[in-house]
Amino acid sequence: MTVSLHLSVNGRSHRLDVPACATLLEVLHEQLALTGTKKGCDMGACGACTVLVDGRRVNACLALAAQQDGSEILTIEGVARDGALHPLQQAFVAHDALQCGYCTPGQIMSALGLLAEGGPMGEALGEAEVRERMSGNLCRCGAYANIVAAILEVA
């Protein structure tokens, strides 16, 4: 069974017929050729597939594509503007916040979600708060210290 839906992905409108069982991650990869969003555990445990849906960070591997009809999706491919890196991307480069890079798209999308959420009561984010609220993103190279520093630079 396929389901017809409309998705806005990185500002571009798409009308798609997706398998009823497909995840948003699979649709991004296989129907839209957007492979920047990574498949890690495929169980919601690693955060490599993090994207923004209507501005909120979610695991694309845990999102049924059929349920996303009408949503605005932002993936890592849509973060840079007019060829210029987003300040958060620049901060990741400046702080050497990666080694193999596989988790990086998810780290950046998750951090963008975090920055949009702000502090729990709207206050500025400190290091402990960033660490706690980036806990949904694993980095098996262990670049955490530099990831936190990069996020704090932009926060």
Add this chain to the structure above:
Amino acid sequence: MTPFSYTRAGSERDALRLAALPGAAFIAGGTDFLPLWKSGIAAPERVVDIARLPLDRIDVGDDTIAIGALARLADVARHPTIRHELPVLADALLASASPQVRNAATVGGNLMQRTRCFYFRGDGFACNKRTPGSGCSALLGENRLHAILGTSDACIAAHPSDLAVALVALGASLRLSSERRVPIDDFFLLPGDTPERETVLAPGELIVAVDVPRPTGRSRSAYLKLRDRASFEFAVVSAAAVVDDRRSIRLAAGGVGTKPWRLKACEAALAGAAIDEDTLPRAAALAADGARPLEGNRFKVELLQRTVHRLLSDVLLRDEQ
């Protein structure tokens, strides 16, 4: 992974009609359903999408805060009245899963999530919850994370929800689509001989809302969760305490029971007692009353007692100052 068909319910009535069809299952946030489906544990013929039904409101009434079953965990945790009046609830939610999961997962789905027992989630193990009658691999296996309270010879899986522990301490009740109202402590079933049955929810029945009594005056509450890593992990042991104006204390624990576990013996020991450095350890020592620990999880008895002692000290002695 068995393919399923997909239908979006246009109304609650529509959802109940669709759910009555053979092989139907509800999907809301999908954060537990999809891993269960990918693992071959859930294999519905059709999923009924209820995520867009208007059951996501949080209504603050004079006596009750009504939380719609489809409210997302992140939205409940940052609701100003809930943060202010029900810190035990906000803290239990913020200690749950990851920010990404909390943005998608719903309150009703959280209460319906299946156990994290790895013999249940894994492939090829005997598990009475997954395949009734097949046996329980955890009894003689790696059972460090399993329950010590409410267990049976058929199942020792721990209930995974932090939210449910807070709701038990708060004396919340669930409103179901059948117009039934069930106190949360009665919603979850002990495994007994039928560990595949986890709640009193009938097939095709839906949780509509969670009603939480609104605390009065100077009541206070807290949630304490111990886990194997700093964040994004299920509880090894957790505890929730709610103290109302008249010093009536309600306590519940997580990570230790086959359902969210109300600590009635501790509550009884504290009722009417002077709150001091002697009473608290005496009450906390009763936290594991009735426990049946196994080789791998014997440590949870003392850890639960210490967790409750620490929580009571934080909530009650701080109150005295």
